[in-house]
Amino acid sequence: MSAVAFASVGPAVDEPANGGDDSIALGPSNAFVSSPAVQDITERALAYLEAGYAVHLSGPPGTGKTTLAFHVAAQLGRPTILIHGDHEFGSSDLIGRESGYRKSRLVDNYIASVVKLEEEGRALWIDNRITTACRLGHSIIYDEFNRSKPEANNPFLSILSEGVLNIPRLHGRGEGYVNVHPRFRAIFTSNPAEYAGVYRAQDALLDRMITLHLGHYDRDTEIAITTSKSGIDPARAARVVDVVRQCRSEGEDPHYPTLRASIAIARVLAARGGEASLSNPVFLWACRDILSQTSPNGKSDRAVSPAFIDLLLRRFEGEGGGDGAAARSGRRPERQAAPRSKGGK
Numbered sequence: 001m002s003a004v005a006f007a008s009v010g011p012a013v014d015e016p017a018n019g020g021d022d023s024i025a026l027g028p029s030n031a032f033v034s035s036p037a038v039q040d041i042t043e044r045a046l047a048y049l050e051a052g053y054a055v056h057l058s059g060p061p062g063t064g065k066t067t068l069a070f071h072v073a074a075q076l077g078r079p080t081i082l083i084h085g086d087h088e089f090g091s092s093d094l095i096g097r098e099s100g101y102r103k104s105r106l107v108d109n110y111i112a113s114v115v116k117l118e119e120e121g122r123a124l125w126i127d128n129r130i131t132t133a134c135r136l137g138h139s140i141i142y143d144e145f146n147r148s149k150p151e152a153n154n155p156f157l158s159i160l161s162e163g164v165l166n167i168p169r170l171h172g173r174g175e176g177y178v179n180v181h182p183r184f185r186a187i188f189t190s191n192p193a194e195y196a197g198v199y200r201a202q203d204a205l206l207d208r209m210i211t212l213h214l215g216h217y218d219r220d221t222e223i224a225i226t227t228s229k230s231g232i233d234p235a236r237a238a239r240v241v242d243v244v245r246q247c248r249s250e251g252e253d254p255h256y257p258t259l260r261a262s263i264a265i266a267r268v269l270a271a272r273g274g275e276a277s278l279s280n281p282v283f284l285w286a287c288r289d290i291l292s293q294t295s296p297n298g299k300s301d302r303a304v305s306p307a308f309i310d311l312l313l314r315r316f317e318g319e320g321g322g323d324g325a326a327a328r329s330g331r332r333p334e335r336q337a338a339p340r341s342k343g344g345k
C-alpha cells in the first residue's frame with residue numbers, strides 16, 4: 001500500500017468566471033491509501049473520463065465514493081467544482097440565474113424646449129457552478145446527485161450527450177447555448193441503498209454516464225485506511241476491522257457498520273491507548289457505543305446490540321485474540337447464541 005493523492009488546497013486560479021469561480025485545486029494527501037483495489041477502480045474511472053465519459057460511483061455509505069471521486073479528480077489536474085445534491089436545488093442553482101436588472105436612462109436635452117428620454121433595461125445573468133465548469137473546462141464532483149430532484153439535473157442531459165449546455169433563459173440574448181469546454185469532466189456519486197431523501201435518478205441521465213458499482217473494500221484495504229486515518233499500528237487496526245466486518249456480515253444490514261466505524265474506534269484507541277481486546281475497557285465501550293449506534297434498525301433479532309457485540313468480542317478472544325481468524329475463515333457466530341436486542345425480554 002502506498003499513500004498518495006488528494007486534498008483540497010484552496011481556490012484554483014484560472015480564467016475569471018462570470019459571477020465568481022469557486023473551484024478548488026486538488027493536491028496530494030499522505031492520508032490517502034492507494035491499495036490494489038483502490039488503484040484498480042481509479043484506473044477504470046480515469047480511462048472512462050479520458051475517453052470523454054462521465055463517471056458515476058455508486059455504492060452504500062462509507063465505501064469511499066467521495067474520497068475516490070476527489071482522488072480521481074485530482075488525477076485529471078483541472079480545477080474542481082464540488083456540488084452536493086440537495087432536494088431544494090432547481091436548475092438555476094446549477095446553471096445560473098437572473099440577478100437583477102440594469103436600467104440605463106438617456107436624457108437628451110439638446111434642444112432646450114425638447115427633452116428626449118430613452119430607457120433601456122437589461123437583465124443581469126450570473127453563472128452558477130455547472131455553467132462555469134462547462135465554460136472553463138473544470139472538473140465537477142457532484143456528490144449524492146440523486147438527493148436533487150431529477151428535473152434539477154436536466155441540464156446534464158444535453159451537457160453529457162451533445163456537449164452543449166442549454167440555458168433557455170438566455171435565448172434571444174445570443175447566449176442560449178454554451179459549448180462545453182473539451183476538458184470538462186463530471187464525476188457523480190450516489191448511494192443506491194439509501195431510500196430517505198433521495199430520488200430515483202432518470203434512466204436517461206444514467207444512460208449517459210458509466211456507473212462503477214462500489215462495495216466495501218477488502219480487509220487489507222480497510223486495515224490500511226483505518227491505520228492511516230487513526231494513527232494506530234496495523235496490528236490493532238486489523239483487530240478493529242475484523243470486529244467491524246464481522247458485525248457487518250452477521251448483523252441486520254450488510255452495509256453497517258461501515259469503515260467509518262473502524263476509523264472511529266481506532267481513533268478512540270489512538271487517543272486513549274491500550275489494546276484492541278476485551279481486557280481494555282476503552283475498546284469494549286467504544287465498540288459497544290460506536291457499533292450499536294451505527295446499527296440502523298436496532299429492533300430486529302439481527303440488531304447489532306451491545307450484548308451482541310460483547311458476544312462477538314468474547315468469541316474473537318477465544319479464537320486467538322481477535323486476530324481475524326473468524327473473518328478470514330468465513331465462520332459466523334451462532335445466531336441462536338446471539339442475545340436479544342434492546343427491548344427484548
Ligand SMILES: Nc1ncnc2c1ncn2[C@@H]1O[C@H](COP(=O)(O)OP(=O)(O)OP(=O)(O)O)[C@@H](O)[C@H]1O
Pocket residue numbers: 031032033034038059060061062063064065066067068191225228229259260263
Ligand atoms: N482510499 C482511502 N484512503 C484514505 N481514507 C479513505 C479512503 N477511502 C475512504 N476513506 C475514508 O473512509 C471514510 C468513508 O469514505 P467516504 O466518505 O469517501 O465514503 P462514501 O462512500 O462517500 O460515504 P457516504 O455515502 O456515507 O457519503 C472517510 O473517513 C474517508 O476519509
